[in-house]
Amino acid sequence: MSTYDVVIIGSGPGGYVAAIRCAQLGLKTAIIEKYSTLGGTCLNVGCIPSKALLDSSHHYDDAVKNFEEHGIEISGDIKVNLEQMMSRKQAVVSQTCDGVKFLMDKNKIDVFQGVGSFKDATHVNVEKTDGSGTETLEAKNIIIATGSKPANLPFIKLDKERVITSTEALKLKEIPKKMIVIGGGVIGLELGQVYARLGAEVTVVEYMDRIIPTMDAALSKELTKVLKKQGMKFNVSHKVKSVERNGDNVIVKADDKKGAEVEFEADYCLVSVGRKPFTDGLNAEAAGVEIGDRGMITVNDHLQTNVKNIYAIGDVVRGAMLAHKAEEEGTFVAEVIAGQKPHIDYNLIPGVVYTWPEVSAVGKTEEELKEAGVKYKEGKFPMRALGRSRASGDTDGFVKILTNADTDEVLGVHMIGARVADLITEAVTAMEFRASAEDIARMSHAHPTYAEAVKEAAMAATGDRAMHI
Structure with missing residues (x-):
């Protein structure tokens, strides 16, 4: 032995x-x-x-x-x-x-x-x-x-052919004509965007009142807007109640927030309700x-x-x-x-959604700070105001920094834009050392870079100091 x-x-x-x-x-x-x-x-x-x-x-x-x-x-x-x-x-x-x-x-x-x-x-x-x-x-x-x-809903039969999980979605042999994604979280949105880009008509059905519901509401709002512009469709506040396969088609029935039944039909249904x-x-x-x-x-x-x-x-x-x-x-x-x-x-484990634009966050959301009664300040800077974003054509998104109103300590950073999956590490590093927005604002950031949005958001959080808006 x-x-x-x-x-x-x-x-x-x-x-x-x-x-x-x-x-x-x-x-x-x-x-x-x-x-x-x-x-x-x-x-x-x-x-x-x-x-x-x-x-x-x-x-x-x-x-x-x-x-x-x-x-x-x-x-x-x-x-x-x-x-x-x-x-x-x-x-x-x-x-x-x-x-x-x-x-x-x-x-x-x-x-x-x-x-x-x-x-x-x-x-x-x-x-x-x-x-x-x-x-x-x-x-x-x-x-x-x-x-x-992958988790599932008790009434859904996963046949792994037309009613699938993320595992099967990673090895499809054809591009769906239509795909229903049950769940507006990270996995559903990422794989939904993959097939939307390739030509599928993608419809997301989400039980909560917004996609990526655990992240800051401002990120959800912006990502919804951008993905709609890219052709994806969203049905939030919808409770799925049945998923049935009929030949090569899948029919999904759900109740909307008013209790009315809504029916969706597609050739593939990706069940992405967590793990x-x-x-x-x-x-x-x-x-x-x-x-x-x-x-x-x-x-x-x-x-x-x-x-x-x-x-x-x-x-x-x-x-x-x-x-x-x-x-x-x-x-x-x-x-x-x-x-x-x-x-x-x-608190300093970052979360990332690898759609494009990417979404990332660390620390407290604005909703969490409000619920806890913490007085805070917000600094926000749009990606469209960056020279680097205009050069690459990636102008969607923003960086939002939340700070303690009394001490200026950074409490949360929320980003949507190009390469923010990498940029969030700057925020993690700063928060690990309990940096203030003033600390970040006084750090030199290379120009032109996407990271300048972090500096500008920090300057905005310390007062009306952002330079480029």
């Missing part, structure tokens, strides 16, 4: 990062993955493939709509080769997953391909994927990093680990379960289901096991 300091179940961003950090800290480490490739949902059927398709579809959209304005003439029709687009996506996925395998080898982490389940609190059984039997690993510490899977923790087959009860009603594992501030040598991270525990949140937790737990005293500020 092999014995380890740490055994990790699941090789997604949380699991493999935890493994690397454990190895760096001198802990003998093993990782268990049931699929043939490492990387979990994010690398295989989530973050990486969706961004590959977003980028490919963006290139096509640009060629069709914007090349002529830039003086680029293409003779003949511009066509989509969906097979090649999917092939490129898969190549990106394979290269990224191979990179994780390289990191496991580099850090001398033992990889076991199979289904990991608890025998007891210090032993994990690995049922080998290749059918060669079961191996038992002994571990002083165990980290559960089994991630999540749920995945703990099936873990046999957690054998180790005494408590799992809540919704499959979420309860942990303390050290991410320990009720069994002190067993930890859980990522999508199976409380908080946003984000790859980078899982990575932070993976590092955190490794350092806790090694006797260090790390910290995570969950």
Whole structure:
């Protein structure tokens, strides 16, 4: 029987990062993955493939709509080769997953391909994927990093052909004529935009009164406006009550906010109503680990379960289901096991929507500050006022900075525009060091850049000081 300091179940961003950090800290480490490739949902059927398709579809959209304005003439029709687009996506996925395998080898982490389940609190059984039997690993510490899977509504039958989840949407063999997206969150909007760019008529049906409902309302309003301009349709405050397939068509029935029934028809329906923790087959009860009603594992501030040598991270525990949140937790737990005293500020975990324009945010929303009774100031700057935005043609969006009215400390930053997925890190850095808007306003920002909008919004937050509006 092999014995380890740490055994990790699941090789997604949380699991493999935890493994690397454990190895760096001198802990003998093993990782268990049931699929043939490492990387979990994010690398295989989530973050990486969706961004590959977003980028490919963006290139096509640009060629069709914007090349002529830039003086680029293409003779003949511009066509989509969906097979090649999917092939490129898969190549990106394979290269990224191979990179994780390289990191496991580099850090001398033992990889076991199979289904990991608890025998007891210090032993994990690995049922080998290749059918060669079961191996038992002994571990002083165990980290559960089994991630999540797409959620569904109880009355929807997912046939994975016409009524699909994000997993199937990443490998369609044809461009839908019409696509209904149930759910106006991050995943639905990103994949909806991919197929809208490629020619599908995309209709989003959302239960809440706005899309991206957990983000600042100003971001939701602006993104709705921009995506409508791009041809997507939105039906908010609609409660879906049935989804039925009829041959190659799907009929979705919903009640609008007045209670009237509305019917939508399309050849594909993407069900994108969030994700749920995945703990099936873990046999957690054998180790005494408590799992809540919704499959979420309860942990303390050290991410320990009720069994002190067993930890859980990522999508199976409380908080946003984000790859980078899982990575932070993976590092955190490794350092806790090694006797260090790390910290995570969950308020400073950024959220991003990779549509175009991109959307990103960190800290408190305006709605949260109002609800908490915090007096605040707002500084807002439109992207259209930037020379860099006009040069690239990406003039939609803004940067909004919220500060404490008394201390000027930055409490929240909300952005929509070109490359704001990258720009949000400036805000995270500033807030990690408890910067004021004045601090950001006095930092030199290169010209011309999109980042100048952050400086201008900071100047606006400190008073009527923004230069270019």
